[in-house]
Amino acid sequence: MKIEDKKSMAAMRSMHLVVSGRIEGSKTYEGKRYTQVMTPAADAYSRPQMVEIRSKARLGDKxxxxxxxxxxxxxxxxxxETKDKQTGEVVKVVPVEHTLDLIEE
Incomplete structure (x- = not known):
């Protein structure tokens, strides 16, 4: 989808997506279920992606x-802080952690 395709953008809700793949495992921690899902590779030369979905209920079997x-x-x-290997400059790194929460009704 192109960013300028406003009709398609209007149909989507901000920050919502659908994860499709195979359940590789799950665990429960502090009352929440964490399910690891392997998504299909985009093509024959790329690797599948692994994501984790947080939910209240179990999503399925391995x-x-x-x-x-x-x-x-x-x-x-x-x-x-870390040192850039090419320039020797000390840079500040702020890691960002992404989360996926199941939309449960």
Missing amino acids: GEEISAPCVLGGFQRKPY
Whole structure:
């Protein structure tokens, strides 16, 4: 989709997406379920992606194919300083952690 395609953009809700793939595993932590999903590779020369979906309920069994509506979120982690190997300059890095929460009705 092109960014300038306003009709398509209007149909989408901001930060919402659908994750499709195979369940590789899951765990429960502090009352939430975390399910690891491997998505199909984009083509024969790229690797599949692994994402984790947070939910209240179980999404399925290991090996099961799913399509799950999610909302994308995120937060900043603790910043740190590191030295650029090419220039020797000390730079501040602020890591960003992304989250995917299942849209549960």
